[in-house]
Structures are given as structure tokens and as C-alpha cells.
Amino acid sequence: MSTPLPPQEPLSLWDASSEEADVSRRFAEDGASVDIAIVGAGFTGLSAALHAAELGLSAHVLEAEKPGFGGSGRNVGLVNAGIWLPPAEVRDKMGETQGAKFLKAFGEAPSRVFDLIEKHQIRCEVTRTGTLHAAHGPSGLRDLQGRHAEWQRMGEPVDLLDRAEMTRLTGTDAFHGGLLDHRAGTINPMGYCRGLARAALAHGAEISTGVTVTGLARKAGQWRVSTDQGTLLARHVILATNAYTDTLWPGLQRSFTPIHFFQLATPPLGPEAAHILPERQGLWDTGRVMMSLRRDAQDRLVIGSMGTVFGDAKRGLSR
Ligand SMILES: Cc1cc2nc3c(=O)[nH]c(=O)nc-3n(C[C@H](O)[C@H](O)[C@H](O)COP(=O)(O)OP(=O)(O)OC[C@H]3O[C@@H](n4cnc5c(N)ncnc54)[C@H](O)[C@@H]3O)c2cc1C
Known part of the structure; x- marks a missing residue:
């Protein structure tokens, strides 16, 4: 079970004006095993987590910053x-x-x-x-x-x-x-993003923020998801990192033109x-x-x- 993190400076108007509260939470699942590990807590990652959790699958979203930090919390709406x-x-x-x-x-x-x-x-x-x-x-x-x-x-x-x-x-x-x-x-896109996060949590998904995924390795039918704060084992991985994609998956970064x-x-x-x-x-x-x-x-x-x-x-x- 992860615990809430203290609030940070707003990153956009939508962040400051959202009626939905930030659900940033610490990573506390070192070594745990889930059905789906999801990298990135924007619309894509959070919607995937919500729908997976509604289907009874265990899902854990790992986000380097906070929900909506990427395009999802900054767009036109x-x-x-x-x-x-x-x-x-x-x-x-x-x-x-x-x-x-x-x-x-x-x-x-x-x-x-x-x-x-x-x-x-x-x-x-x-x-x-x-x-x-x-x-x-x-x-x-x-x-x-x-x-x-x-x-x-x-x-x-x-x-x-x-x-x-x-x-x-x-x-x-x-x-x-x-x-x-x-x-x-x-x-208000940040409000929507946070609402998805709230709903995903309510359905049993885990969301950890301030945790960067640094490596993905497939071993014995499972993904070993390495982060800067520990590891997670997963049957499936969804990369929902959008234009914030780093070098985590070879070649993916090159598919974006900022x-x-x-x-x-x-x-x-x-x-x-x-x-x-x-x-x-x-x-x-x-x-x-x-x-x-x-x-x-x-x-x-x-x-x-x-x-x-x-x-x-x-x-x-x-x-
Ligand atoms: C200025 C702007 C305006 C836009 N306007 C609209 C609009 O009006 N309507 C519309 O439909 N779309 C709009 N879009 C597009 C829309 O915002 C995106 O398509 C959408 O937000 C993508 O969501 P996402 O969840 O895929 O990615 P994002 O919301 O970008 O999330 C990706 C997340 O991945 C995280 N991440 C990346 N690497 C790692 C890692 N290694 N470990 C952990 N976390 C990681 C990032 O921190 C980030 O939070 C706009 C985009 C921009 C930038």
C-alpha cells in the first residue's frame, strides 16, 4: 500500500484549477508481482489501469513525476x-x-x-x-x-x-x-486525469509517482520492471510514456518528433x-x-x- 506525497508547485492552469485532488503516492511495492505494469500516468496509462482493474486484473501504474505531468495535464482540453x-x-x-x-x-x-x-x-x-x-x-x-x-x-x-x-x-x-x-x-484535462486516477485506485489499481522506470527485462515468462526505487514483476507491460519517452525501450524515443x-x-x-x-x-x-x-x-x-x-x-x- 502506498502513501500520499505532499503537494508540489502547479505545472499548468489545469493543475492549479482542477477540482479533483492530486493522488500522488509513494512506491512501496518492491518485489511485488502484478498482472500489468503500466509506465506513465497520463490518460493512456490511467485509463488502461482503470479498465484492467474493472476486469479484475491487478495493475500498477509507475509515473516518474505525478499523474498528468505529461501532455495529459497540460493540453487544450x-x-x-x-x-x-x-x-x-x-x-x-x-x-x-x-x-x-x-x-x-x-x-x-x-x-x-x-x-x-x-x-x-x-x-x-x-x-x-x-x-x-x-x-x-x-x-x-x-x-x-x-x-x-x-x-x-x-x-x-x-x-x-x-x-x-x-x-x-x-x-x-x-x-x-x-x-x-x-x-x-x-x-479540464488535469481534472479528468486525476479523476481517472481516483477511479483506478477505487477499483484496486496501484499508482506510484516520483518513480522512474529504468529497465525492462523478460525472464521466465515475466517482465522484471526495474525502477529507481525497486522492482516489480509483471505478466504484461504497457508503455504509456508518449512524448516523454526516454531510452527505456530501444528505438521508441526516435518515433517521436517534438x-x-x-x-x-x-x-x-x-x-x-x-x-x-x-x-x-x-x-x-x-x-x-x-x-x-x-x-x-x-x-x-x-x-x-x-x-x-x-x-x-x-x-x-x-x-
Ligand atoms: C500543448 C498540448 C495540447 C494538446 N491539446 C489536446 C487537445 O486539446 N485534445 C486532445 O485530444 N489532445 C491534445 N493533446 C494531446 C494529448 O495531451 C495527448 O495525446 C495525451 O495527453 C497523451 O496522454 P498519454 O497518457 O499517452 O501521455 P502523457 O500524458 O504525456 O503521459 C506520459 C507520462 O509518462 C511518464 N513517463 C515517461 N517516461 C517514464 C519512465 N521511464 N518512468 C515513469 N514514467 C515515465 C511521463 O512523466 C508522463 O507523465 C495536446 C498535447 C499538448 C502537448
């Missing part, structure tokens, strides 16, 4: 139904049958997330008014028209909006049009923000240097874009 690529390109790359299965699975992803939130009563500022994919220019609008035709063909609830409709839904006439995807919504993205939040704006995203959709645009915009539950505007920000909020920031 758009619960999108699809991936970056247009549906037609997914079909081209994967073939008609696999592409269709893939798109269906991703199309259902938001309802899976919303079901988990509902089932485990996760407090994560959930909104279900859709997300907006905004056309930054004429080429972006053509891209969105193509995506819309594809989604329509698949019978998905996605609307193509003209400039006037986008102006009403965003508070700016900067966008040439947009897609409103009714399947989607927004969350791209930086920053977000800035205003103070809570109250009625001043009422005309901006009045229905609280989260927004991302079609620009190559993509930007994002959303409101949080306290009416902060959270603005993001690709790149790295230097400096500090008081003395000035540069990109």
Missing part, C-alpha cells in the same frame, strides 16, 4: 472526434476498411470520455457543446469543406458554418468559416468575455502554425499556439 488528418486522408493511408474502422473509433471517442466522466463522477469542467474547427483563410475553408463532405457521407453530426455563424459563435469575424462538431466538447505548443490564460474575465465563445465551444484553427482558444469554468480565455514562450508573465513574454 478539446475532446475531439477525430485526428489532425482529414477523414479522406485517413482512408487513403489506411485503406477503405481499416480507415473506416479507425474513423468510427475516433468518432466515438468523445462519448467514451463523457461516459467515463459520468460513470465515475469526474469533476473536470466538462462541456458538451461541441468544438469549432476554424478556417484561418480560404485554403482552410476548402479543407473544412472537404472534411464536412466526408463527415456528412458518414452521417456524423458535423455542421459547416459560414463567416457570419462563426462570428456569432466566436465573437470575431477573423475566421472564414468553420466546422462545428457536435460530438465533441471540452474538459513540437512545442504554449498556452496563456487571462485572469477570469466575467461578463467581459460573454461575447467570446458564448456557447463555450473550444476552438482550433486550420493554420499550419495552429492556434487554439477556449474559456475555462472561471471565464478565463485560454489561448494557445505552436512555439515556445520565453520570459515570465510579469516582465513580458516572447516567442
Whole structure:
């Protein structure tokens, strides 16, 4: 049984504003044996632990920092139904049958997330008014028209909006049009992550934080999972380390190309923000240097874009 760790400095707005508490816990299982060892406590690792525990399997999540330390506690919080690529390109790359299965699975992803939130009563500022994919220019609008035709063909609830409709839904006439995807919504991602952790623990999974997995070796039908604080034996291992992957598994790190993205939040704006995203959709645009915009539950505007920000909020920031 592991014990809670003291709180640390917040790593993001979502960390500071999450209603769900941090469940960081010490590693105290040296030499124990489990069905599944999971490396990384983001959405992937925690969801895997929760689902494994619900099936009656013993699962132990090992996290170098704390739950949500990676992308899961820092992202925009758009619960999108699809991936970056247009549906037609997914079909081209994967073939008609696999592409269709893939798109269906991703199309259902938001309802899976919303079901988990509902089932485990996760407090994560959930909104279900859709997300907006905004056309930054004429080429972006053509891209969105193509995506819309594809989604329509698949019978998905996605609307193509003209400039006037986008102006009403965003508070700016900067966008040439947009897609409103009714399947989607927004969350406080750290809240969701911590809620998954809470639910996984409640179902009997173990989560240890501040413990780095340093080696994986297969011996006599079991994995020996070495960490900087002891070892764990496991029948299966899930690597849920995402872009934070280190040298743990040969070659895996090389499969990632790091791209930086920053977000800035205003103070809570109250009625001043009422005309901006009045229905609280989260927004991302079609620009190559993509930007994002959303409101949080306290009416902060959270603005993001690709790149790295230097400096500090008081003395000035540069990109
Ligand atoms: C700025 C940004 C904005 C994004 N916006 C969105 C969005 O709006 N909507 C959306 O759907 N997706 C978004 N994403 C993507 C989304 O955040 C990720 O796909 C998701 O969080 C990945 O979750 P994960 O659990 O796989 O990995 P992560 O949450 O990154 O977790 C990986 C974890 O592994 C741990 N780890 C790594 N190596 C080890 C080791 N050796 N031992 C122990 N622990 C280890 C790390 O500490 C980390 O906590 C965004 C990503 C970023 C960065």
C-alpha cells in the first residue's frame, strides 16, 4: 500500500484549477508481482489501469513525476472526434476498411470520455457543446469543406458554418468559416486525469509517482520492471510514456518528433468575455502554425499556439 506525497508547485492552469485532488503516492511495492505494469500516468496509462482493474486484473501504474505531468495535464482540453488528418486522408493511408474502422473509433471517442466522466463522477469542467474547427483563410475553408463532405457521407453530426455563424459563435469575424462538431466538447484535462486516477485506485489499481522506470527485462515468462526505487514483476507491460519517452525501450524515443505548443490564460474575465465563445465551444484553427482558444469554468480565455514562450508573465513574454 502506498502513501500520499505532499503537494508540489502547479505545472499548468489545469493543475492549479482542477477540482479533483492530486493522488500522488509513494512506491512501496518492491518485489511485488502484478498482472500489468503500466509506465506513465497520463490518460493512456490511467485509463488502461482503470479498465484492467474493472476486469479484475491487478495493475500498477509507475509515473516518474505525478499523474498528468505529461501532455495529459497540460493540453487544450478539446475532446475531439477525430485526428489532425482529414477523414479522406485517413482512408487513403489506411485503406477503405481499416480507415473506416479507425474513423468510427475516433468518432466515438468523445462519448467514451463523457461516459467515463459520468460513470465515475469526474469533476473536470466538462462541456458538451461541441468544438469549432476554424478556417484561418480560404485554403482552410476548402479543407473544412472537404472534411464536412466526408463527415456528412458518414452521417456524423458535423455542421459547416459560414463567416457570419462563426462570428456569432466566436465573437470575431477573423475566421472564414468553420466546422462545428457536435460530438465533441471540452474538459479540464488535469481534472479528468486525476479523476481517472481516483477511479483506478477505487477499483484496486496501484499508482506510484516520483518513480522512474529504468529497465525492462523478460525472464521466465515475466517482465522484471526495474525502477529507481525497486522492482516489480509483471505478466504484461504497457508503455504509456508518449512524448516523454526516454531510452527505456530501444528505438521508441526516435518515433517521436517534438513540437512545442504554449498556452496563456487571462485572469477570469466575467461578463467581459460573454461575447467570446458564448456557447463555450473550444476552438482550433486550420493554420499550419495552429492556434487554439477556449474559456475555462472561471471565464478565463485560454489561448494557445505552436512555439515556445520565453520570459515570465510579469516582465513580458516572447516567442
Ligand atoms: C500543448 C498540448 C495540447 C494538446 N491539446 C489536446 C487537445 O486539446 N485534445 C486532445 O485530444 N489532445 C491534445 N493533446 C494531446 C494529448 O495531451 C495527448 O495525446 C495525451 O495527453 C497523451 O496522454 P498519454 O497518457 O499517452 O501521455 P502523457 O500524458 O504525456 O503521459 C506520459 C507520462 O509518462 C511518464 N513517463 C515517461 N517516461 C517514464 C519512465 N521511464 N518512468 C515513469 N514514467 C515515465 C511521463 O512523466 C508522463 O507523465 C495536446 C498535447 C499538448 C502537448
